[in-house]
Amino acid sequence: SPMPSLIPESLTSIRTFARRYFEELYARLLRHGAPSGNGGRGAVVVFDDYHEIPSNSEFHDLIASGLDSIPDGLRVIFISRYEPPSRFVRFKARDKISIVGWDEIRFTLKETEAMLRSVFNRKEKHYAEFLHKKTQGWAAGLVLLGPGTADEGMNRDEPPGMEDVFSYFAEEIFQYLDGRLQAFLFKTAFLPEITTSMAEALTGMSDAREILSELCRNNFFAVLHSGEEGQTYRYHPLLRGFLRSRATDFLGTTELLSVRSRSAVIAEGSGRIEDAAGLYIETKDWEGLSSLIINSARGLIAVGRNQTLETWLMKIPRSVFESSPLLQYWMGVARLPFSTHESRAYFDTSFKALKGREGSASAMLSWAGAVETIFLERGDFSRLDWWLSEVDDILKGPASITSGRVLTSVVKAMVEIILSRRPFSPENTPWIKKGVELLTEDIPVEEKLAIADPLQLYFIYTGDHLSASELISILESNPAISEASPLARIRWSLIRAVHTHMVDVSPDDCLKYIQEGLKTAEDTGVHLLDIPLYQTGAYASLIRGDIKTSEEFLKKMLPLVKPYSFFDIGNCSSIKLSHDLMRKRYLSALKNAAKTIRMAFRTGSPIPIFLTYLGMAQALIGLGRYRAARNQIEKARKIIKDTRETNAWSWLYLIEAYLLIKKGEAGYEEHLKRAFEISARQQHLNALHWNPEVMSVLCAAALEHGIETGYVKALIRRRNIPLPKGDHPPADWPFPVVIRTLGEFTILIDGRP
Known part of the structure; x- marks a missing residue:
């Protein structure tokens, strides 16, 4: 199986991703490593050219995370021109690092003499002394100067240090190469690695393969690499740096620009988009860079390279960037994991610029992106109204979208709007139907789960539990989920947790899925869904009457809630409200209900407002404030007065x-009759702020009056509803065990002999 891939969702916990990545790498290496002396297996990991990483780069932190977990039998080697970065100080302090420096690796005079004899058959001791002094033991310099004449330059001053290496190349080596080879090297130096076909395209030389092979055979700072893409050649970084720095002098400005441009096009065509981007930036070819970004952005985002994309976009001059709505759209996508506010601003600008263009599918992508930012903030959902009004003249149902990729994004956005702002509107049907259809079509499983998440909540809140169950059945048959991205797998755990909590009412299964999702989040560093997981766990624990575990979930949830996430703030108070109702702390319940309702109004979402009114009514009934309770019930009724009878009506009744x-x-x-008829029809088994004692009174009254007795008895057994208080229990109450001693002795278990 492939190694873990970096994805957008890992960016906020990238150190966790790095740690897990190295643990997997080490495990694989040791499984296939060479036998070691202790009976196990050993392996070595080498980081070459580590000096290429800037000293202030966060990359050092990620590598340090991997070094914390080096297992026995494995060694890590860094090859660099610089001292270990400051992030490695803790390893030096613990004596975990041994440094082999310049003094240890440079050739001694004796080693220089041996190398000259074996490689160049040069036995003159004075020549060895000269070269050793000139190169200071630099092996590459010895290779370059070894074939020279013994008396050549013997009386010259000491050569400059490493900072003058380019001049050293020019004066001592490069001037002796023929002009055709020089031209070849200059024209092929702008890509970090090249194939023979790329070299032919850049130089026009049909013998490019022979030239590159000769360079490798002569160890002329060229190395052949074989990989999945075939054979490629790489120049030594010092040689390549020299060639790039002197290219203008050799090629001239016009020819140099042409070579760089061709190099960029060739790099892009061969999939080396980073090399191409660097060349476009060097040549200030903003049109080329813009085209590269638009064509490559989706792939970069898919593997979590948002910051790479953002860096390229920031290089483009402001005037060019602002004139391209597509570039602004991709900046919005790049910024989405880090700042929904900034991201929305880019989507807004892009949408307004594209909206007027006939048939612009990109306008709807920008629109869907803006909707996503509002939904992710879990704050003021009323802002969705403006965005919906902006596409009234464009969006005439799913059939108005012809692009498959755009359709998926728009349907997801519409389901989010429906759930947040208009769950009971008759206009929802086409979008909900299309959302279900997409779950069976050939689209990435990540997109299916992203649609299924709000879709399931819609079905649950509108009382369509049968459709919610069908949705689960469709997804369970999809084998791709097990190989999906971490976020998708966590989302699937959440979807099943919500379903087993609200539809199946199986708290043990629900909590199993909660822990499954949280473990995946911890293992992968993807924590975007921690809050809804903790929230669902808090409510599910209450089904078992386990307030303590519910409080533990709430405690973990609270530090994660952002000050602008009114929905999450309200949910925290709503969970406390449920705790208070179960403990009969009605004054405290009123306080938490008041805070919940304030937050619910700030979200602008009708469902939490409706549910909180009924929770507040329960607290007021407990305090004997019946008129105030009636007032809350009537407020709740106004929200759903124009809707069909669903579980919302059942809970109100x-x-x-x-x-x-x-x-x-x-x-x-x-009221009981109407409530239980609705619940029996949809087999509802749960509701927010469910109170076992309240349900005990209601079920007893239903049995007394013969209302939906079969459903009510099943509900009592399934939810383990306690017997109502009093000296005379209802005659028809479904006790778990009934023993009859009058007449024939009979034992009934769950109503059966």
Whole structure:
């Protein structure tokens, strides 16, 4: 199987990703390593040219994370021109690093003499002394100067240090090469690695293969590498640096620009987009760079290289960048994991520029991106209204979108809008239907799960549990989920957790999926869904009456909540409200309900507002403030008054019936009848702020009046609803065990002999 890939979701916890990556690398190397003296296996990891990494780069932190977990039997070697970076200080302090420096690796005079004899058959001791002094033991210099004449330059001053190496190349080596080879080297120096076909295209020389092979055979700072892409050649960094620095003098400005441009095009065509981007930037070819970004951005984002994309975009002059809506769109995508506010600003500008262009699918991608930023913030969902109004004249249902890629993004955005702003609108049907259809079509599994997440919540909140279950069945048959990205696998755990909590009402299964999702998050460093996982775990624990575990989930959730995420702040208070209702702390419940309702109004989402009104009504009933409770129930009724009868109506009727029972008033039977008819039809088993004692009273009353007795008895057994308090339990109550001693002795378990 392939090594773990960096993805956008890993960017916020990239050190965790690095640690896991190295652990997997070490394990694989040791499995296939050479036998070691202790009976196990050994392996070596080499980081060559480590000096290429800037001293202030965060890359050193990632490497240091990997060094923390080096197992026995494995060694790591760094080849660099510089001292270890400051991030490695802790390893030096623990005596985990041994440094082999310049003094250890440079040739001694004796070694210089031996090398000259064996490689060049040069036995003159005075020549060896001269070269050793001139190169200071630099092996590459010895290779370059070894064939020279013994008396040549013997009386010259000491050569300059390494900082003058380019002049050294020019004066001592390069001037002796023929002009054709010099031209070849200059024209092929702008790519870090080349193939023979690339060299032919750049130089026009049909014998490029022979030239490169000769350079390698003569160890002329060229090395042949074989990999998945075939054979490639690399020049020594010093030689390549020299060639690039002197190219203008040799080629001239016009020819140099042409060579760089051709190098960029060839690099892009061969998939070496980073090399191409660097050359486009060097030559200030902003049109070429823009085209490269637009063609390559999706692939970069897919492997988590948002910051690479952003860096390239930042190189483009402001006037060019601002004139291209597509570049602004991709800047929005690049910034999305780091700043939804900045990301939305780019999507906004891009959308406005593209909207007026007939048939511009990119406008809808920008629109969907902006919607995504609002949904991710989990704050003020009312801002979605403006975005929806902006496409009223464009968006005439799913059929109006012809591009498959655009359709997926737009459907996902529309389902998010429906869930957040208009869950009970009759206009939802085409979009919801298309969302379900996409789950069965040939699109990436990551996109399917991203659509399924809000789609399932829509079905649950609108009472369509059968469709929610069908959605799970469709996804369970998809084998690609096990190989999906970490975020997709975590999302799948969350989807199943929500389903087993709200539909199946199986707290043990729910908590199993919660832990599965959290473990994947910890292993991969992808923590974007931690809050909804903790939230679902907190509510699921209450099904078992386990307030302590629920509080532990809430405690983990609280530090993650951002100050602008009104939905999450409200959920924290809502969980506390449920705790208070179960503990009969009604004054505290009112306080938490008040905070929840404030946050719910700030989200602009009707579902949390509706549910909190009913939670507040329960607290007021507990305090005996029946008129105020009635007021909250009527507020909830106004939200759903124009909708079909769903579980929202069922829960409202139940709270209304409970109010009448507590007041000792007649008429509650009709509310019970309507509530349990709806619940029986959809087999509802759960609701937010479920209170076992409240349900005990309501179920007893339903059995007393013969209301949906089969469903009510099943509900009592499934939810383990306690017997209502009182001296005379309901005659029809489904006790787990019934022993009859009058007449024939009978034992019934769950109603069966």
